[in-house]
Amino acid sequence: MTVAQRLAALGIALPPPAAPLALYRAATRAGALVYVSGQLATRDGKVLHPGRLGAGVSMEQGREAARAAALNALAAAQALLGSLDGVRVVRLTGYVACEPGFTEQPQVLNGASELLRDALGEEAGVGARVAIGVVALPAGSPVELDLILDVGA
Amino acid sequence: MTVAQRLAALGIALPPPAAPLALYRAATRAGALVYVSGQLATRDGKVLHPGRLGAGVSMEQGREAARAAALNALAAAQALLGSLDGVRVVRLTGYVACEPGFTEQPQVLNGASELLRDALGEEAGVGARVAIGVVALPAGSPVELDLILDVGA
C-alpha cells in the first residue's frame, strides 16, 4: 500500500504546502536525510488555537494543533520528494508553547506522532522524539515541530 | 579499553534504559548516525530535583540532573547498539528549565558533558553542543538533552 493509498483510506488529505514565512526553504535534503523546517499548527493559512498550554489552550486543542503541524510537515516533505513512499521518521522535535507549570508536552505531541504513525505505518512513522516546552512560537502557534526523515539511498 | 571497562573503572553503572513516555522510540539509526530521543533527569524512574534553575533548583542540583540525563542517553544508545564501543558524540543539545534571568545553562550542562567525556574519552565524548533555557520540560525535569552519535560505517 502506498502512503497516498493509506492516507486516502484514512480520509486524510494533506494540505497544500505552507509557504515559508521568511528566508528559508520548507525542506532540504542532505544525502539520505531530509530536514523539514519548523512547521506551525496552521490550517487554511490560519493558526489553530493560538496561545499557550496551561493558559487557555486545552490538551485536546494542543493535540489537534500538533496533528495539524504534522500534516504540514508531511506536505512539505511531499512537495520536496514528490512522494512519501519509502520515507521513514528519524526524529521529531516538538515545541509546545506553555506556562512554566505545564509538564505534559509528550501527551500534546502524541497528536503529531499518531498522525505520522497512521500515515506512514508503525515501522516508518515512529522515530526518536524530543519534547520541549517553550515560552512563545511564531505567529502565536501553540505547537511547532520539525522532522528529520530518512529517504533511503 | 572498552567503554564497559572504562565505566567499571569509574564506578559508573548505566541505568536500565527508560521506557518512552509516549509514542516514539528511545533511539533511531540513520546511516552512521544515531539519534537519541530527549532524555530526562530521572533516576530509578523518578525525576531528580524537579523544577527550574533560578527558582529553587541549585546549580549543583542542575549539574547532577544533567549527568543523570546523560546516563539515560548512554543507556538508550547502548540498548539500540548493543555496545558503546566506537561511538562518538556529534552533538549534544541541552535544554535547561529556568527563570527568565538565568543565564548559566552551559555550566549546568557541563554535568552531562563531563559524564560523556569520562565515559567515552576526550576524543569521542566531546562534541558540538547547543545550550538553551526553556520554560518547562516533561514531568517537571529540570534538564532534558538529546544526542546525535556517530557509530561509524
Add this chain to the structure above:
Amino acid sequence: MTVAQRLAALGIALPPPAAPLALYRAATRAGALVYVSGQLATRDGKVLHPGRLGAGVSMEQGREAARAAALNALAAAQALLGSLDGVRVVRLTGYVACEPGFTEQPQVLNGASELLRDALGEEAGVGARVAIGVVALPAGSPVELDLILDVGA
C-alpha cells in the same frame, strides 16, 4: 567567486572563532555534515543587546544580534574546514529569548538568514529553518543559533 572573495566584496570580515564557553567543540563533522555548536550574539567577546525581545530588545537589535550569531557560526565552520567554499546550509535552528507574547521570531532570525545568503549565495546559503522563542539564553544573549552544513563528499 570564492566565499572569501564574496565576503570581501560585501565588506564582511568574519570574527575570530569564539572559544567554547564550556566542555564542547565549536563544530564537529560526521560524514558530509558539519554541526556548528550554538552560537551567541557576541562581538569582540561581548554580548550584543543582552536581554529579551518584547522586553527592551528591539526588532532591529534582535536582527543585528542574529546577524552577529551567524557570523560567529561561519567563523566556527571556517576554523574547522579551512574554507567555506562548497559549504551548503542544510538547516538553521534559531532561538530567540523573548516574552510570552512575542511572536516575530522569524523576522528576527532573518538577520541571520540574510547574512548566510549574502555570504554563501542564494543556492547554498538558504536552507531549512526552525524558529523558536525561549525564556533565556547563555550569557543573556538575545539570540542563539546552530547550523547543520553539508560540505559534500
